[in-house]
Amino acid sequence: MVNDDKGGNQSMSNAESTFEKISNKKTKAEQLLYASQWKLIWWRFKRHRLAFAAMVILAVLYISAIFAEFIIPYDPTFRLVGYEDAPPTKIHIYIKGEGFQRPFIYGLKREIDSYTLRVRFVEDTSRRYPIKIFLRSEPYKILGFIPVNIKLFGVEGSPLLLFGSDRLGRDLFSRTIYGGRISLFIGFGGIAISFILGCLLGGISGYLGGTVDNIIQRIIEVLSSIPTIPLWMTLAAAIPRTWPVTKVYFAITLVLAMVGWTGLARVVRGRFLSMREEEFILAARAAGAKESRIIIKYMFPNFFSYLVVNITLAIPGMILGETSLSFLGLGLQPPAVSWGVLLHDVPDLSILAQRPWQLFPSLFVVIAVLMFNFMGDGLRDAVDPYSIIF
């Protein structure tokens, strides 16, 4: 509440401000007085433009992953026979002499390069295929239970490969969007486990102190001193190859959480230690509150906002972890589609030099991780009770 008189001063010093403006400010100041903790955080967060934009972009990514079937033009396993390793389709909106057009594409012709004997794709400019929005399609089900027969966009008559296609002629754009389902959500699974472990062990460590605290601290120190990727690699190596995808998925989240909980436990412990000595906890204890009530009712709400920040900053690590593991071939295996699995197809320079579009999925990894970092940065400022709101 440090800020409300500041806001008042500002409006007073503003000579041109009319009576209406002042009274508006007043109500805002009043709002500040009565706003809940979460509302204050939300207002502060909204001021942080970069973080807010990052949140919007993340929302778009997650929504498109959830409703992937509606957005993607092709099924992720569908093979466009004859279009293997095709480059991204060029979308045209302008033709010389004819001016701007509705976005359209040309068909692709296969040609064999007479010099390198490699298959090459050339645009066949004889016919144009317009890109249609809300295209009718074969009936399918979103998320497996909402029956639909419309796709967001598509082209009739010629393949539309926004990111090109892979070795088996599958549309890379469709696979990338669909892969977000695994790659974006694996962070939540890992975080959920880390969260439980971190709160539990960090809480015990901070609350009990003494020998237990010492042992847990040593374990945390050791786990964070072992290089993460080697540890992940060996743990992932222990997953039997014969397991089905869902089981492997769960195992990978466990592997990621094995390392992830340490950071959260540290935060929880630090908060517990500092809060144990606070007056309001003492008061609660003096009033005869049970230990469990003190923890849940008084301590937990006090550090929850810090936990949210830490979780936001820990999710990108999990996304990177899954991507790295699957890229190495130790995470999810090919029938599953994730960004790491898609990148597994580009192991070396020779393939990369010929088909650079295979790197498109990595763009999504970088964007998702970057946005989480931006958002976490903004959240950190937002939960700081001493930062300015208006």
Place this chain on the structure above:
Amino acid sequence: MLSYIIRRLSIMVPEIFLISIIAFIVIQLPPGDFLTTYIMRLQASGVSINQTIIDTLTKQYGLDRPIYIQYFLWMKNIILYGNFGTSFSWNRPVGEIIMERLPMTLIISIASLIFTWAIAFPIGIYSATHQYSPLDHFFTLLSFIGVSMPGFLLALVAIWFLYKYTGYAIIGLFSLEFLDKPWSFAKLADMLKNVWLPIIVIGISGMAGLVRVIRAMMLDEIKKQYVTTARAKGLPEYKVLIKYPLRVAVNPIISTIGWLLPSLVSGESIVAIVINLQTIGPALLTASLAQDMYLAGSIVFILGTLTVIGMFISDLLLAWIDPRIRYGER
């Protein structure tokens, strides 16, 4: 100082013990003990196994005894004989494979550390002294991207760009003609032609975080009054910066070796796989893919131990620089 060293050493012992337990758990994780895997492997390759070999191996690793005895046998072999066990995929002692690759791993990790520092310090100081300037914003953005890019991706993109714009392809540490040759100046020169790329790529991800720390530390110090005093007395600007705030800011930065080291080794292992370096990373990958758990577990053990030793050294450095730690509490 001596009592500090002893105190610090006594923390290290239980840490290394814990690491060995984690490594042992990793070895035990896959279903079935390693001997069954070993026998299956031999049978698959058409070699008949006689019972005496199986019996010797069972006895050597104590496979018929309880699990904690197996752990002690494993530790005893490592401590007394330096015997880490046998790798099935290479069919050689694990210790040999690791020792072959360890020097290169250390060289590249330490070089990356030096690179990280050499670049992060000037950038961090510049960003702090020119806060909110266009270059500061640029470096901030760059460090965010550096944090967000997985190491393998950075490596892939780097070798691709290098190839696309210069035609020079880095496919490993050495060119083909030097691959099996003994060390010579020509080979060293050949290595230097390739080794800078992995060092930069590994260094960049660690650099991003370090720049932020240095910037924040310097910003805190620059605002203090002793800096203003120094400036008021007419000291040249570079001297003001280097003599006073930098020396205070450097303390917490040395302690960053602690968290920089694991992330460097971690980054090194995955970048090494992409660029095909002869370090521990690729060996760990093949071991992991083949479920060669003795090799994989031992690598985790050794990397973990090395980072703990590295942290110990960084703590000693810190104590040497900062008397508050040497004589201080705890």
